[in-house]
Amino acid sequence: MSKLHLVFGGRVRDPQTLEFKDLDTIDIVGLFPDYTSAEEAWRAAAQRTVDDAEMKYVVVHLHRLLEPGLTGPGGGE
Numbered sequence: 001m002s003k004l005h006l007v008f009g010g011r012v013r014d015p016q017t018l019e020f021k022d023l024d025t026i027d028i029v030g031l032f033p034d035y036t037s038a039e040e041a042w043r044a045a046a047q048r049t050v051d052d053a054e055m056k057y058v059v060v061h062l063h064r065l066l067e068p069g070l071t072g073p074g075g076g077e
Contacts, residue, residue, distance in 0.1 A: 002063070005038035006031055009045055009057030018058065029057065 007029035011021040020026060029045050032038035038059045049055035 002033050003035070004031055004033065004062040004066075005035055006060040006062050007038050007041045007045065007057065008060070009049070009055060011054045012056045015053050015056065018056070021054075027057075031062075035059070035061075 008026055009029070010023075010026040013019045013021055027045070029041050032041060042057050042059050045057045046055075049057075
């Protein structure tokens with residue numbers, strides 16, 4: 001199984017949380033086959049909005065949700 005990663009972002013109510021204000025305006029950056037490419041996409045998206053404290057982008061490890069048993073010792077990224 002590929003270790004899929006999802007990168008998305010949007011406006012948050014509080015920059016210290018992940019409570020997004022409006023789910024209709026979430027920016028889906030994309031799905032990536034490995035953490036390295038997901039991190040590059042995350043950095044690019046975050047850099048575009050660096051001056052907007054309400055914008056937050058995240059990397060979600062989809063493979064951890066799909067096969068949680070793989071995230072233990074040796075499960076890695």
